[in-house]
Structure formats: structure tokens, C-alpha cells
Amino acid sequence: MSKLFVELGRRGYPIHIGPGLFGRDGPLSIATSGRDLMIVSNETVAPLYLAAVTHATAGARRTENIILPDGESYKTLDVLDRVFSALLQKRFGRDAVLLALGGGVVGDLVGFAAASFQRGIDFVQVPTTLLAQVDSSVGGKTAVNHALGKNMIGAFHQPISVVADTTTLDTLPDRELSAGMAEVVKYGLVCDAAFFLWLEDNAERLLARDREALTYAIQRSCEIKAQVVAADERETGNRALLNLGHTFGHAIENAMGYGVWLHGEAVAAGMAMAADLSRRLGWLTNEDVERTETLLKRLALPIRGPHQLGPETLRDLMMVDKKVAAGKNRLVLLRSIGDALLSENFDESNLFTTLTECRSTA
Amino acid sequence: MSKLFVELGRRGYPIHIGPGLFGRDGPLSIATSGRDLMIVSNETVAPLYLAAVTHATAGARRTENIILPDGESYKTLDVLDRVFSALLQKRFGRDAVLLALGGGVVGDLVGFAAASFQRGIDFVQVPTTLLAQVDSSVGGKTAVNHALGKNMIGAFHQPISVVADTTTLDTLPDRELSAGMAEVVKYGLVCDAAFFLWLEDNAERLLARDREALTYAIQRSCEIKAQVVAADERETGNRALLNLGHTFGHAIENAMGYGVWLHGEAVAAGMAMAADLSRRLGWLTNEDVERTETLLKRLALPIRGPHQLGPETLRDLMMVDKKVAAGKNRLVLLRSIGDALLSENFDESNLFTTLTECRSTA
Numbered sequence: 001m002s003k004l005f006v007e008l009g010r011r012g013y014p015i016h017i018g019p020g021l022f023g024r025d026g027p028l029s030i031a032t033s034g035r036d037l038m039i040v041s042n043e044t045v046a047p048l049y050l051a052a053v054t055h056a057t058a059g060a061r062r063t064e065n066i067i068l069p070d071g072e073s074y075k076t077l078d079v080l081d082r083v084f085s086a087l088l089q090k091r092f093g094r095d096a097v098l099l100a101l102g103g104g105v106v107g108d109l110v111g112f113a114a115a116s117f118q119r120g121i122d123f124v125q126v127p128t129t130l131l132a133q134v135d136s137s138v139g140g141k142t143a144v145n146h147a148l149g150k151n152m153i154g155a156f157h158q159p160i161s162v163v164a165d166t167t168t169l170d171t172l173p174d175r176e177l178s179a180g181m182a183e184v185v186k187y188g189l190v191c192d193a194a195f196f197l198w199l200e201d202n203a204e205r206l207l208a209r210d211r212e213a214l215t216y217a218i219q220r221s222c223e224i225k226a227q228v229v230a231a232d233e234r235e236t237g238n239r240a241l242l243n244l245g246h247t248f249g250h251a252i253e254n255a256m257g258y259g260v261w262l263h264g265e266a267v268a269a270g271m272a273m274a275a276d277l278s279r280r281l282g283w284l285t286n287e288d289v290e291r292t293e294t295l296l297k298r299l300a301l302p303i304r305g306p307h308q309l310g311p312e313t314l315r316d317l318m319m320v321d322k323k324v325a326a327g328k329n330r331l332v333l334l335r336s337i338g339d340a341l342l343s344e345n346f347d348e349s350n351l352f353t354t355l356t357e358c359r360s361t362a
Numbered sequence: 363m364s365k366l367f368v369e370l371g372r373r374g375y376p377i378h379i380g381p382g383l384f385g386r387d388g389p390l391s392i393a394t395s396g397r398d399l400m401i402v403s404n405e406t407v408a409p410l411y412l413a414a415v416t417h418a419t420a421g422a423r424r425t426e427n428i429i430l431p432d433g434e435s436y437k438t439l440d441v442l443d444r445v446f447s448a449l450l451q452k453r454f455g456r457d458a459v460l461l462a463l464g465g466g467v468v469g470d471l472v473g474f475a476a477a478s479f480q481r482g483i484d485f486v487q488v489p490t491t492l493l494a495q496v497d498s499s500v501g502g503k504t505a506v507n508h509a510l511g512k513n514m515i516g517a518f519h520q521p522i523s524v525v526a527d528t529t530t531l532d533t534l535p536d537r538e539l540s541a542g543m544a545e546v547v548k549y550g551l552v553c554d555a556a557f558f559l560w561l562e563d564n565a566e567r568l569l570a571r572d573r574e575a576l577t578y579a580i581q582r583s584c585e586i587k588a589q590v591v592a593a594d595e596r597e598t599g600n601r602a603l604l605n606l607g608h609t610f611g612h613a614i615e616n617a618m619g620y621g622v623w624l625h626g627e628a629v630a631a632g633m634a635m636a637a638d639l640s641r642r643l644g645w646l647t648n649e650d651v652e653r654t655e656t657l658l659k660r661l662a663l664p665i666r667g668p669h670q671l672g673p674e675t676l677r678d679l680m681m682v683d684k685k686v687a688a689g690k691n692r693l694v695l696l697r698s699i700g701d702a703l704l705s706e707n708f709d710e711s712n713l714f715t716t717l718t719e720c721r722s723t724a
Binding site: 088149 | 446
């Protein structure tokens, strides 16, 4: 097991990464011992891991659970309200702890429930997808979606512990493994050219679920995330760079209906679009664009947006983004592989060309 | 005009108190100039003050408004969602500012909207009821109600400015003026015996809306609140004392249906109950209990709970409270007028007697 730490003073917390972390004396026990515990999971993950996690947290004062339907389309205020109702029906107080057992949807929603129940209670992240392990479970961004925009309602609320058991990836569908790899590639593109190179050297091993390779990819991703979050918890600066591909991606997810494209798939296409636009602005070389697209393709990820989605629609939806300031959209773009920047200095016509060119023909 | 300051470092902000603050170059202009502004009010307050506030904020980049139905029963997640929808439909971004124009319901709900829209945007409090001016608009407690408990969903999120125009009290119904006085009395009971004495000397002037007396009562209340909040923003310590009467009161509000009893009325009855229980525990003298009850009665406030509400029901509902820890309820009680404490050392049977004795016979 490896253990990282997100350095945020009183709000700092450990990230545990490794196999077999659901043991009786493991990190889950430490985080929940003696507490009123509410485990929140979904219909897909609960049958696989709820029993193990319940066993690992047997030291809690009492344990209840809620099983939500699975999927991005359930990351809503309505489903959030069900969590509040369960907490109140069971008379959980401010000293209770929530445990999110699942992927990014469960983690984001439970995190926001913890942020707002009685104005804030503790929660533990137990991510069971690659995407959640490398990205969404770390850093305290919590949210639910609104019909008019993704992640539009939420809070910054840090977990008290992240427990990423790598053996849970054994049960992850291939498509979700690839989707998680999109966020791994993101770290290389944004700030670590050497990691990007390592990914190029190990793409097939990763897809084949080579345990050593996967563990390294998760660990390096969490290291970068922890560092960026510690330096800029509330995204007033460089943390925004970790949104590479996300403004494009959120627009795709929203337009297609939440859950039709997986978040990681939309981000992959979005990163290819960001690379394309960066080249049009004279920043990124053809070769770097090609390396980006090739790696994403090798990881079984899309590099084009959906055919149904015209450039006008995509552009309009991109304006509903948290990085919009004073009516101007700011995008994360690339100067080179491993060097991202936040810019509003892109010509509208360049963006439009990118959106047109990066549309799938099929 | 008097100006106080809530000392919270980067999150600190001014409280402006006085008549005629809705002028063109006043504090509202300073807080909103050049910003995208969304004014949220209700059907009662908007016809009275929306035009003036819109005029006072004419320096905003653009201004939109939402008018909500009036009343505590609308402080819900559903109504909150309407605010999010309006913000997204109008393409408001993270740099927008919300303005809450109304009483405690509007302020609490808009504050929580600001806390969670895009994970947090700025907001301005423009309280138009006595209760909101002396209490709920200051200190950053934001929330909506849940069917199973009052203020159960919310956040700590400080406004960037509070603008309490005392002339708005001219249009306040008598019943609401009295309800606001309950929170004023609370400050005296909790931590300022001299202020309590002043209230005893000025109760009739206050009910007669003597401008000088009202302004002093608001100012002194805000001074106390600002001090307590600065010392304990997230209520890990003494801030909890400002909840005197509130555990009893929230149970009454919830049992009767939100809005049937005004919040201040329920708090008044709750403070009388807290005084009664404190006497039974041997802390408060008969004389102090009597002074408390007399002052509340002179201010046209109830000192007994509703007849319909039996002690068992009230006790059960009191367990749904944010001060419950490890299954034990903690109550704010009184050692003397001006000296409150948080205690879980009250006998259940004493509490039961209080709930029985402090039930209205009518």
C-alpha cells in the first residue's frame, strides 16, 4: 500500500492506494471507528463491495446504507434529497460520517451531501472506478448536475480520507477503464511530459490491467492532483488547468444526455479538441497533436465529438461553464505536452473551426 | 448611518445600518458595481422595494430578478432549484453576485444558492424584516428546510455586504416586528444583561417603532452577532449559545408546519422553555424566569408552546437538531440573564416536565 497526503492544514487528509484495503484493521476502520456511519453506494457496486466495506467498518457505532441507482443521470438534486431524507429518518447528527462507495457520480453526490447536511459533516471517499481513483475522489470538488449544466451545484468540501483499493478495478468494465485513462492522460498533458512518455510506453499494459502499471498510473496521478490541490484548493489559479478538455467535454455530456457518453470519453474528445485549437493558435506542433490523438486512440478513447452535435450547439453549451468570466469563456489549452495554460485569447473563428473539424463523420 | 464590520479576514464584510441606504451612491452600489447581478425577492417585498434597489444598483453590468412566493414553507430545495435554473438560463457565471432582498427566508435560501451555485459565488444581504436585520442576515449561516427538519441543508457562506435599511421596517406587519424582537431579547439573555435591562426600559418604545430605539436595538444586536461570529465562524464553540430557544422553537415550527408560527414566535416560546428548564435545574432564579416571561409578553410574544403539541412529540422532534451529538441532545440553557451555557446535563424528566408545563392551555 502507498500513502499520499493532501497538505491542506486542518483539512488535510491521506490517500491510501493499494490492493486489499478493505481489511478489518485498515484505513476504513480508522476513519469510521466509533462514528455513526452512512454508506452510500449504487446498484452496481453495492453487490460487489458493500459487504466487505461494512465488515471493514464494523467498529462504527452504528451503520446504515443507501443504495442509489447507477449512472450520471442520477447525479441530481432529487437523488441528493433522498440521501438527506435517509440521514434524517435515521436521526444522523452533525457528528455522523458519510462513506461514498462507488465511482465519480456517487463520490460527487455524497461529497455534496456531506458538505450541506447540517452545514457540513465528515465523509470518506472509497472510489471503485479508475476515474474516481485518479481524479474525482481527491480534492474536495463535490457537485450535482443541473438540467442546464454539469456540476453546476456543489461545494468545495474535502473528505477526511480517500481509500482507493486497486483490486476493485478487476470488476470494472473495459469501457470504464478506458474512460478513467482519459484523466490519467490529462495529468501528463497538463504538467508532466515524462509521465506522458511513460503512458505512451505502457498503454497496452494498462489496458491489459497489468497491476504494477495500473498502480503506478494511479499513484502518479494522485501525486499530481494532491500537489495541485494543496497549492490552490478553491481553483483561483493553476488548479483550473486540470480542467483540460472539460469545457468541451461537459458540453458533449450535456448535449447527449448525461450518461450517454461517459465523462472520461467526453474529456478525451475534449482534450483532442483543445489540442487541435492549440495548434491553430500556433502553440502546439502537429507532432504533439498527433501524439495526443494516438495515445488516446490506443487507450480506446474517442478523439472526435459526436456526429449529431453541430459546432453552434457545442459552442453555445460551452458558454455554460464555471470558467466563464464577464461573458468570456476561458479554455485550458496547451503550449506543449506537459505545459497547459488558461486562455481567453482564442479567436471565435478558430474555436468554430476546431468544433467543425473535430466532429465525428460517422 | 452606522457601519460595523464582521472581522473574518478575507471573508470579512461590512454591515450598514440606517435609513435611506437605497440611494444611488450608497453601499448597494459599491457591492454590485460592474457585476452581473441577480436580485432575489418575494411577492410581498418586491412591490415595495425592488424598484428602489434596482435603481440603487444601476451600476451593475446587467441586472435580472427572481420573485419567489413568500413564506417559510417555500424555503425548500425545490424553490432553490428555481434560483439555479434562472441563473443558468440567464447565463450567469462564477463572477455574478446574488442579492437577497427580503426577510430571513429569502436571505437563508439565497445565501445557500450563492454558496452552492458553481461551488460558491458572492452575495449581498438586504434584510427587510427586523428578524433578518438583527440576526439571520449576519454571520453566513445559510440553509433550506427539509420536511424532516428545519435548516437541515445548508452551508456557512458569508455575504460580501449587509445593507439593513431601517426605513423598510415601516412596512413590516406588527406580528413580524414582535417576532424580530424575540431574537433581540435573545442577545440580552445570552450575553448582555445590560442590554436586557435596556430592553425592559424600552419595550413599548420599540413596539411603537420609535426610530431611535429600533436603530439602537438593531445596532447592538449586530454588534454582538458580529463579535460572536468573528470568534467562532463555524459554530464549534460559543456561537452555539446564540441558538437559545431554537431547539425548542424549531420543533414547534416543524410540528405546526413551516410558517404557521413565525420563527421568532417559536423562538420566544422556546426561550421561555429554556428559562423554565434552567430554573428546574437550579440555575436560574424565579425572578429571572419572570423577567424573561414578562419582557416577552410585553413584546407581544408567546411564552408557551401550542396546545396541540404534546410533550412526547416535541421531545422527539427536538432530537432532530444540529446540536445533537452521539445521540444526546445539547440545549442552550441559562445560568442567569446575560449568561448562557450549552449543556447536555439535564435530566430527561426535567425536560419532560418543562415541555408539559410550558404547553398552552388554550
